[in-house]
Amino acid sequence: MQRAAVAFGRVLRRAGIAAGTDRTLEFVRALEEVGMERRQSVYWAGRATFCSRPEDLKLYDAAFRAFWDEMSSGELPPVSRRKERSAVDLDSVQPPKKTVESDPEGEEAVHLRYSPVEVLRSKDFALYTAEEFEELRRLLADLRLSGALRRSRRLEPARRGRFDQRRTLRGALRTGGEALRHRFRAPRWQPRRVVLLCDISGSMAQYSRALMRFLHAGVISGARLEAYAMGTRLTRITRELASKDPDRALSEAADAVRDWSGGTRLGDAMKEFVDRWGQRGMARGSVVVILSDGWDRGDLGVLREQMARLKRLAYKVIWVNPLKAAPGYRPLAGGMAAALPYVDVFLSGHNFESLEELANAIASTIEEGDRA
Numbered sequence: 001m002q003r004a005a006v007a008f009g010r011v012l013r014r015a016g017i018a019a020g021t022d023r024t025l026e027f028v029r030a031l032e033e034v035g036m037e038r039r040q041s042v043y044w045a046g047r048a049t050f051c052s053r054p055e056d057l058k059l060y061d062a063a064f065r066a067f068w069d070e071m072s073s074g075e076l077p078p079v080s081r082r083k084e085r086s087a088v089d090l091d092s093v094q095p096p097k098k099t100v101e102s103d104p105e106g107e108e109a110v111h112l113r114y115s116p117v118e119v120l121r122s123k124d125f126a127l128y129t130a131e132e133f134e135e136l137r138r139l140l141a142d143l144r145l146s147g148a149l150r151r152s153r154r155l156e157p158a159r160r161g162r163f164d165q166r167r168t169l170r171g172a173l174r175t176g177g178e179a180l181r182h183r184f185r186a187p188r189w190q191p192r193r194v195v196l197l198c199d200i201s202g203s204m205a206q207y208s209r210a211l212m213r214f215l216h217a218g219v220i221s222g223a224r225l226e227a228y229a230m231g232t233r234l235t236r237i238t239r240e241l242a243s244k245d246p247d248r249a250l251s252e253a254a255d256a257v258r259d260w261s262g263g264t265r266l267g268d269a270m271k272e273f274v275d276r277w278g279q280r281g282m283a284r285g286s287v288v289v290i291l292s293d294g295w296d297r298g299d300l301g302v303l304r305e306q307m308a309r310l311k312r313l314a315y316k317v318i319w320v321n322p323l324k325a326a327p328g329y330r331p332l333a334g335g336m337a338a339a340l341p342y343v344d345v346f347l348s349g350h351n352f353e354s355l356e357e358l359a360n361a362i363a364s365t366i367e368e369g370d371r372a
Contacts, residue, residue, distance in 0.1 A: 005031065008067050012050055015059045016119075016127060019050050053327050121352045124325070125210035136210060137246055139352055140217035145225060147192030147287045148315065148365050160184050192287050192315055193224040194362055197273065199292030200229045200257060201264035207322045207350065208261075211291050214355055216241045216249050226282060230269040230292065231259035236277075264295050266335050267302030274309050283313045287362050291320040291349060294336030303335050307342035317342060318361055320349035 012019035030045035167183035215227045219241040229235045240252040325348040348354045
């Protein structure tokens, strides 16, 4: 029973369903309750356990048919008999090519090669394979990050604006003292600085790998951008992410962060940022992006106070929480509830499409952004 449930979980993960170890164990317990004599009982036990999104249902139905259709005598068949049928039926759901390989434990399972770009863009980062993370690097290379434009104090030549007496008189000297053309100056438009604060605690482990690649793409794009890692402390990693080689950049960033995959004290990290860099101008007038699930082991009052300070300094505060994509998610408790009143834009960041949405939110003026 356990062996078949584990193999079925692998098929579901390859089909795009979040079938982690905890859900697989829950599925085993459900089978112990309902038994395996009736196909319908097994079907509904799996559906209730593994399907958490409406889009999971169609994928689950096809995967279930592919894996369990050869049930005979009221028993689940050996996993090895699923080879040919699984490779055929999943073709109607997933466009990628299929192949069957033996896993390290000797079980045969259906393996899907990495999805086409269209499928990959909407796929949850938590379900990515190593090959898909490599494709993500290429997608991020085409993503442009630039803060919303603002007027600087520096003036530049323009067709209209403030009358430029000096340039007008200089031009008149070349025409016998007659000012044939009036010259003007206007404020120069330049992108605001972007500050990315990425939560690298244990609760963000499923998403921090993809989000750190997003930070790296932003740093090497040439934009006015600063990157930080947040856990129990704050670490500036802009310099470490400056290498064009993503593997080297992420390795150096990981070496610089002492509390990777540890706990989370968002309030303390935000206080350190505002005290050390915010008041000195790093956050003033900038677009500040916080990438975190909002879990905080520290004092929520500290987080609330620091978010209020940050809100007064920054031009725009964007919060990116991968949990926002989960069905029924509501930011009613913990750090997320404490921070949300001071957030201008609230996004998910769980897949590439949501990162494109984030890039647009960073570049838009605050009037154009979707407030939280």
